[in-house]
Structure formats: structure tokens, C-alpha cells
Amino acid sequence: MSDDVSVVFAALSDPTRRSLFEQLLEQPQGRTATELADNASVSRQAIVKHLQLLANAGLAVAVRDGREVRYRASTDVVQHASAWLSVRASAWDRRLAALEKGVRDAQNSRTPTSRRR
Amino acid sequence: MSDDVSVVFAALSDPTRRSLFEQLLEQPQGRTATELADNASVSRQAIVKHLQLLANAGLAVAVRDGREVRYRASTDVVQHASAWLSVRASAWDRRLAALEKGVRDAQNSRTPTSRRR
DNA sequence: CTATAATGCAACTAATTGATTGCACTTGAA
DNA sequence: TTCAAGTGCAATCAATTAGTTGCATTATAG
Numbered sequence: 001m002s003d004d005v006s007v008v009f010a011a012l013s014d015p016t017r018r019s020l021f022e023q024l025l026e027q028p029q030g031r032t033a034t035e036l037a038d039n040a041s042v043s044r045q046a047i048v049k050h051l052q053l054l055a056n057a058g059l060a061v062a063v064r065d066g067r068e069v070r071y072r073a074s075t076d077v078v079q080h081a082s083a084w085l086s087v088r089a090s091a092w093d094r095r096l097a098a099l100e101k102g103v104r105d106a107q108n109s110r111t112p113t114s115r116r117r
Numbered sequence: 118m119s120d121d122v123s124v125v126f127a128a129l130s131d132p133t134r135r136s137l138f139e140q141l142l143e144q145p146q147g148r149t150a151t152e153l154a155d156n157a158s159v160s161r162q163a164i165v166k167h168l169q170l171l172a173n174a175g176l177a178v179a180v181r182d183g184r185e186v187r188y189r190a191s192t193d194v195v196q197h198a199s200a201w202l203s204v205r206a207s208a209w210d211r212r213l214a215a216l217e218k219g220v221r222d223a224q225n226s227r228t229p230t231s232r233r234r
Numbered sequence: 235c236t237a238t239a240a241t242g243c244a245a246c247t248a249a250t251t252g253a254t255t256g257c258a259c260t261t262g263a264a
Numbered sequence: 265t266t267c268a269a270g271t272g273c274a275a276t277c278a279a280t281t282a283g284t285t286g287c288a289t290t291a292t293a294g
Contacts, residue, residue: 003132010130013123014282025209028216034240046283048241067240067291075206082202089192089199092142099145131252151270163253165271184261184270 004058008081011057016042017050021059021073030063030070121175125198128174133159134167138176138190147180147187 012018020036033051037044051071054060058077063070129135137153150168154161168188171177175194180187 005135006130006132009126013127013130015120015123016282018122022205025205025212028209028212032240042282043284044241045285049282064241069241073209075209078202078206078209082199082206085195085199085202088139088142089195092145092190092192092195095142095145133252149270159252160254161271162255162273166252181271186271 004077005081005084007057008059008077011054011059012081014050016040016046017054020047020050021054024054024060024071024073025075028072030072032068032070034068036071121194122198122201124174125176125194128171128176129198131167133157133163134171137164137167138171141171141177141188141190142192145189147189149185149187151185153188 012021020040023036024031033044033048036051037047040047051060051062055062055071059074060071061074063072129138137157140153141148150161150165153168154164157164168177168179172179172188176191177188178191180189
């Protein structure tokens, strides 16, 4: 599960983590784990682990500032993931269209009496 | 983890599952678990579980045909997931632009001597 | 210089996950 | 009507994951 795509999707598959990510998105200045833990229902340590996982996936960046560490959102990999999805979706649409065309052609070239079943 | 977004991302976070999904995308007619297990390194049962998970996430549809079950890809939720990502990415870009503008404005209104540090 | 705020590290637990194996059930072809 | 192909079900297992708690370390405000 260590490839790029996997870690991004895995990171976004947890609601707590998505919530943290969204909070980072709302705050371009970044947030600390302690701040985020205040309006969360889990411990600071749990938050830290989530943030590290987000950072590892490239969805966040940790920047030390004195005695605190601010996590900022990063959306480069979001673009990649989004592209991954849309490429496949459109490829699927093309194949589906081709399939439907094929069915139409087959029907047109078939003599009425040669119909199967 | 039972919300829609989570299950889709979770489904796509596993490489084996993504590979299966891609195989389904290549074959609009669908594939059976047994077929897919032939060019996979894991057991048929493992494949079946993955396919059921994909189906549960809305990424595949199982259609019974006689004694076999064909799994077809389905891309509706892919659109949703892709939208989820791009909405956030663009919101982020807007906030970042606003932040940069704010910094610029602050610099402009600041007298040279009032610079900190 | 000394509290105290913020973070880091480590051990531990419960739940989930990906995978396996063995066997039962169902369906179609010969 | 047999029997093999395809599928379904259930138990089991190792690894991972989300979470906790306790304590150590670091850095800044007084």
C-alpha cells in the first residue's frame, strides 16, 4: 500500500482525517495539533498521528515555528488523485460508447431470421 | 467509516482493488471473480471480497448470469469523488490567493520603519 | 532561571483488514 | 442424471490501524 495513489486515497478514507484536512483547507495559515485537538473528540496524540499521515500522503506540510508545529494543507496530490479518477471515468465512458455502437452495428447487420435464442 | 465518501476512497486505497477496478474498466462486458483470479496472485475468495467491497462502494455492479456472476464497473461515484477533490482544491487556491493579497496589502500600508524584527 | 506550554516518544489495546482454507450449494453441459 | 464449473459461507490468521495513556524533551514567557 506504499504507492503514491494508495496513500492519498487511504488518507482521505478516514472521516476524522478528512475533517482535519478540511480544517487545514479553511486556514491557509495552518493549525497546530493542539489547536485541532481542542475541537476534536479524540486525544492530541491521535490528531498528531492523523496529521503525520496526511503529511506523509502529501496532503499537509508541517512547519516548525518555535515551540509549535503548524500544519498547512497542500493540494498538489489532490490534483493528481482527481486526475486519476477523471481519466478512468472518461476512459470508461469511451468504452461504453464503443460497446453500444458495437451492439447497434451488430443488430443492423443481422438478418431478422438469424436472431439467437 | 460508513459514509459514502469514505467507502469510495477506502475502496480505491488498495492496489489490488484498484487493479481489479481498472480491469473492470477495460472490459465493459464485465468479468467474473474466477476469471480475474486467473491472472491475480491471490485466491479467488480474496478477489470476491475485493469485488464485493468495490460493489459496496458503488464502483462495481454484480450481475448474475446463470451460474456465473459478472462484475461491471460503474463510474457514478467516481464523478462524486473527483468532484469532492476538485472542490476542495479550488477552495484552497482561492484562500491562498486571498492570503497572498492580504500579505501584499499589509506590506504596502506599512511604513518602512515599522518593519518588525 | 524557572514554570509552563507544546511537542515527541513509546508501550499497549481493540478493532479492522487482506488473505487463506475447507466445504457446501447451485447450475449447466455431456 | 451425473459431475464439474462457478459461486457462497464461515472460521481462522497475521498485519495494520485508530486510539489511548504516561512520561520525556524542548522552548518561551515572566
